[in-house]
Amino acid sequence: MIDDQMLAAAFQQAKAADRPHIPPMAAILARAEYTREVRKRKQFTTAVRMVSALSAALSVLLIVLAPSSFPLPMSMATVLLLAGGGVATIWGLEPARLPRLS
Amino acid sequence: MPEADFGAWYESTYPRLWSWVRRVVGDANVASDIAQDAFVRLLESGRDSLPEEERAPYLFTIARNLMRDHWKRGARDHESWTGEALGDVTAPGIHDVAKAIDLDRALGALTPKERSIAWLAYAEGWDHRTIGRIVGVGEKSVKVLLYRARKNLVRLLGGRP
Numbered sequence: 001m002i003d004d005q006m007l008a009a010a011f012q013q014a015k016a017a018d019r020p021h022i023p024p025m026a027a028i029l030a031r032a033e034y035t036r037e038v039r040k041r042k043q044f045t046t047a048v049r050m051v052s053a054l055s056a057a058l059s060v061l062l063i064v065l066a067p068s069s070f071p072l073p074m075s076m077a078t079v080l081l082l083a084g085g086g087v088a089t090i091w092g093l094e095p096a097r098l099p100r101l102s
Numbered sequence: 103m104p105e106a107d108f109g110a111w112y113e114s115t116y117p118r119l120w121s122w123v124r125r126v127v128g129d130a131n132v133a134s135d136i137a138q139d140a141f142v143r144l145l146e147s148g149r150d151s152l153p154e155e156e157r158a159p160y161l162f163t164i165a166r167n168l169m170r171d172h173w174k175r176g177a178r179d180h181e182s183w184t185g186e187a188l189g190d191v192t193a194p195g196i197h198d199v200a201k202a203i204d205l206d207r208a209l210g211a212l213t214p215k216e217r218s219i220a221w222l223a224y225a226e227g228w229d230h231r232t233i234g235r236i237v238g239v240g241e242k243s244v245k246v247l248l249y250r251a252r253k254n255l256v257r258l259l260g261g262r263p
Contacts, residue, residue: 011224032145
């Protein structure tokens with residue numbers, strides 16, 4: 001009859017027999033730092049995109065509803081915000097590959 | 103948490119996590135990927151400074167979620183796992199290898215949740231409450247699943263239940 005102690009011993013032996021390759025801790029730390037940076041960029045890009053989209057929508061609305069009173073500075077601000085959104089999008093794009101862990 | 107302390111904990115915990123994940127998913131390469139991802143996510147979350155008794159269960163919980171994601175992606179039918187060759191695992195002696203193979207085969211006949219709970223109970227020695235938190239089930243369910251897993255393991259390893 002196999003009891004709990006024998007089972008526990010079998011599991012402990014199996015665990016002790018495992019010899020997995022342990023990746024260097026520096027690689028794990030680097031990858032964590034990298035993903036943190038990617039997330040930060042994504043958050044920033046999302047925020048800039050939202051501001052750009054809102055600004056563009058507001059400008060279009062103003063042009064449609066009151067074309068004669070559409071203020072020039074506002075349209076310039078929209079163009080600037082859209083351009084900023086584009087730059088932020090390119091900057092925030094995630095690189096194609098994560099660092100390899102070996 | 104100082105890097106040296108984390109390094110020592112990492113060196114001792116990585117093999118424990120890998121062994122558990124490998125027994126649950128049945129694939130050494132997937133186990134390596136999940137174990138690495140779990141550590142990365144632990145560091146990202148900033149919970150690496152948790153007290154030792156909470157940090158390891160938290161890490162194992164991350165790994166459990168990653169295993170669930172792995173199965174959701176349909177990379178492998180986890181219900182049909184029947185065990186694998188020991189692959190990149192090398193054992194110190196032939197008798198230990200034979201025992202490990204027997205245990206792995208027996209574990210392969212259990213459901214993923216049963217072998218997960220059995221490993222956490224017998225290999226890690228964690229209590230029902232901690233196991234329940236990691237696996238995402240209640241304490242009573244852990245007792246039932248562990249009883250079932252134990253009964254099946256005893257039968258499969260050749261002892262009379």
